[in-house]
Amino acid sequence: MDPDALSKAFVEHYYTTFDTNRAGLANLYQETSMLTFEGQKIQGSQNIVNKLTSLPFQQCKHSITTVDCQPSGPAGGMLVFVSGNLQLAGEQHALKFSQMFHLMPTPQGSFYVYNDIFRLNYA
Amino acid sequence: MDPDALSKAFVEHYYSTFDSNRPGLATLYQDTSMLTFEGQKIQGSQNIVAKLTSLPFHHCKHTITTVDCQPSGPAGGMLVFVSGNLQLAGEQHALKFSQMFHLMPTPQGSFYVYNDIFRLNYA
Numbered sequence: 410m411d412p413d414a415l416s417k418a419f420v421e422h423y424y425t426t427f428d429t430n431r432a433g434l435a436n437l438y439q440e441t442s443m444l445t446f447e448g449q450k451i452q453g454s455q456n457i458v459n460k461l462t463s464l465p466f467q468q469c470k471h472s473i474t475t476v477d478c479q480p481s482g483p484a485g486g487m488l489v490f491v492s493g494n495l496q497l498a499g500e501q502h503a504l505k506f507s508q509m510f511h512l513m514p515t516p517q518g519s520f521y522v523y524n525d526i527f528r529l530n531y532a
Numbered sequence: 533m534d535p536d537a538l539s540k541a542f543v544e545h546y547y548s549t550f551d552s553n554r555p556g557l558a559t560l561y562q563d564t565s566m567l568t569f570e571g572q573k574i575q576g577s578q579n580i581v582a583k584l585t586s587l588p589f590h591h592c593k594h595t596i597t598t599v600d601c602q603p604s605g606p607a608g609g610m611l612v613f614v615s616g617n618l619q620l621a622g623e624q625h626a627l628k629f630s631q632m633f634h635l636m637p638t639p640q641g642s643f644y645v646y647n648d649i650f651r652l653n654y655a
Binding site for chain 2: 443445448475477479480481482483484486488490492505507509511513523524526528530532
């Protein structure tokens, strides 16, 4: 599959899952996965999903502004760099964010998130 | 060297070079390096430096707000995720940007930039 198409498909799937079924993100990470969320370092699918499901908001909507991707090397990985808006229910203004994912291939022909770094972009 | 210290050292070196001696960035990239600059894809050190030295400003200063890093896999690579401000000479307001680097080790024990993605963060 074309890398640009693949990264767009991943991004749509990731944020749709985040916005509708946050616990469902668990199958996108593995035990070796790493998340740095606003500077806090977390490792492993279970810990990562615990962090994401315990964020202090129930409902949110991500809208994506830009998606850039590049192959990351001989292991077949893909780097995906996203910027967008995060609207929290009840808040007047959306938050702006940037996020990078490093996707690694699975034996079944799919991808999982090996590296994930999230930062809010303050005005 | 501790990964956090290494990534901070790299970031300082990268942006100092960018701000004071832009052609000097050539030694940080190789023929296989990839840059995506505001959506434009460029490959190879020579083309990358040609792009960066032809940007429509002479003087600039990067100030870094956040630096996050994670190891990228068995090849010994390092992902570095930066956010900061870019002040152009003569402009009243600084631009905000996010940038990710994927550093790969060289046989000499140094690092070069294999992947580089840059995006301005518009208000």
